[in-house]
Amino acid sequence: MKSLTATLLVIAAAVVGVIAESHTVSFTNNCGYGTPTLIQGGNVLSTGGAYTSNGPLGAAIAYLQTGGCGFNGEGCTMVELSLYNPDTNNGMISSADVTLIPPHAFSVTSGFGYYNGCDGVGNDCSEAVQCRQR
Incomplete structure (x- = not known):
């Protein structure tokens, strides 16, 4: 079993009511350093705390800001x-x-998982070679 020693992005999608939609993104940082960061459209949505979108959450990015990452996660x-x-x-x-498509590069173990709808689906990358193979 893989051990996550850096950061884990947990994505929770929950449907409320018949028409309402919400999605929660939460972080587990096992590094002991850095700031989990969630960005959408150039806006910082979260720097570590859970973020809930009361509707679709399209084209967002997340990374562990360790001091060497660009605003859009470059180098990480x-x-x-x-x-x-x-x-x-x-x-x-x-x-x-x-x-890890340039200008992104392996910096920390990262991953994601879906909950409340697609439980168990996700991906963990603990080394650069593993991330490229998926």
């Missing part, structure tokens, strides 16, 4: 995510991935 391991309830967004689906 980054998670890209879009969270949608397909019943209220014309069939759009949630997606997330760990990216």
Whole structure:
């Protein structure tokens, strides 16, 4: 079993009512340093605390700011995510991935998981080679 020694992004998607939609992004930082950061459209949504979107959360990024990351996660391991309830967004689906595409680079163990709908689905990257293979 893999041991996460850095940061884990936990994505929780919950449907409230028939039409309402909400998604919560929370962080578990096992590094003992750095600041988990969630950004969407150039706006910082969270620097460590849980963030709840009362609607779709599209084109967001998350990373552990260790002091060497650019504002958009440049130079660091980054998670890209879009969270949608397909019943209220014309069939759009949630997606997330760990990216090392330049200018991003492996910096810390990172991962994500879905809860309250797709339990057990996610990805953990504990080394650069593993992240590239997925």
